Amino acid sequence: MFFASGSGSNFQSVIDAVKNNEIDAVISGLITDNDRAGAIERAKNHNIETTIIPDFGSQDADDKLIKYLTKWEPDLIVLAGFLKKIPDHITRLYPQKIINIHPSLLPKYGGKGFFGSHVHRAVLESGDGVSGCTVHFVNEKYDEGKIIKQTQVKVLPEDTVETLAQRVLSEEHKLLPEVIKQILNK
Numbered sequence: 001m002f003f004a005s006g007s008g009s010n011f012q013s014v015i016d017a018v019k020n021n022e023i024d025a026v027i028s029g030l031i032t033d034n035d036r037a038g039a040i041e042r043a044k045n046h047n048i049e050t051t052i053i054p055d056f057g058s059q060d061a062d063d064k065l066i067k068y069l070t071k072w073e074p075d076l077i078v079l080a081g082f083l084k085k086i087p088d089h090i091t092r093l094y095p096q097k098i099i100n101i102h103p104s105l106l107p108k109y110g111g112k113g114f115f116g117s118h119v120h121r122a123v124l125e126s127g128d129g130v131s132g133c134t135v136h137f138v139n140e141k142y143d144e145g146k147i148i149k150q151t152q153v154k155v156l157p158e159d160t161v162e163t164l165a166q167r168v169l170s171e172e173h174k175l176l177p178e179v180i181k182q183i184l185n186k
Helices: 009-019 038-045 059-072 088-093 116-126 161-184
Strands: 030-032 050-052 077-079 098-102 130-137 147-154
Touching: 009 038, 009 161, 030 038, 038 050, 059 088, 098 161, 116 161, 130 161, 147 161
Parallel strands: 030 050, 077 098
Antiparallel strands: 098 130, 130 147
C-alpha cells in the first residue's frame, strides 16, 4: 500500500513495475492527505482503492488509517512523496514494514522541512558535488530510519534546483521499485 501527497510519479513507477511483472505484488491501496494529488488519478487508472484523509494527524484520521491498514493488511507500506509524519503508534505497529523515498543522500538534508525543492536548494547552496536519493525504513523520527539503499547523482556546475530535482527524481523512479522488489520478492 502507498501513501502519497503529490503527483504520484514514484507511485506510478511501482505500478508500472508490478504491471510489467518486475515486482510480484499487488498494490492494495493508496492513502493521501491531498484531494488534488495526482496520485489519485494514477490509482483510479489502475483500479487501486484510494482513501483521502485530509485531517491527517487527528484522532478521526488515525481511526480511518487503522481501518484501512486492517482492511488492506499490507506486507509493506510505501511513502512516496507523502509529506506528513506517520503517527508513532503506526510505526511501532509496522516495524521494518514502512519505507520512504527521500530526495537526498541521508543523513544529509533530511528531517522536518526537507522535502522537494527545499532539499535540492540546500544541496546547491552547500556546494556539494554529489546528491542523490535514499530509500529507508520509517521510524518515529523524520528521515532517521535505517538506510536500505541509496543512489548518487552528480551535481553539475550548471545545475538549478529544477535540473537537479529532475535527475534525482529519475533515479528515484528506478531505486524505489528495485528496493520494493528486494524486500517483497526475496
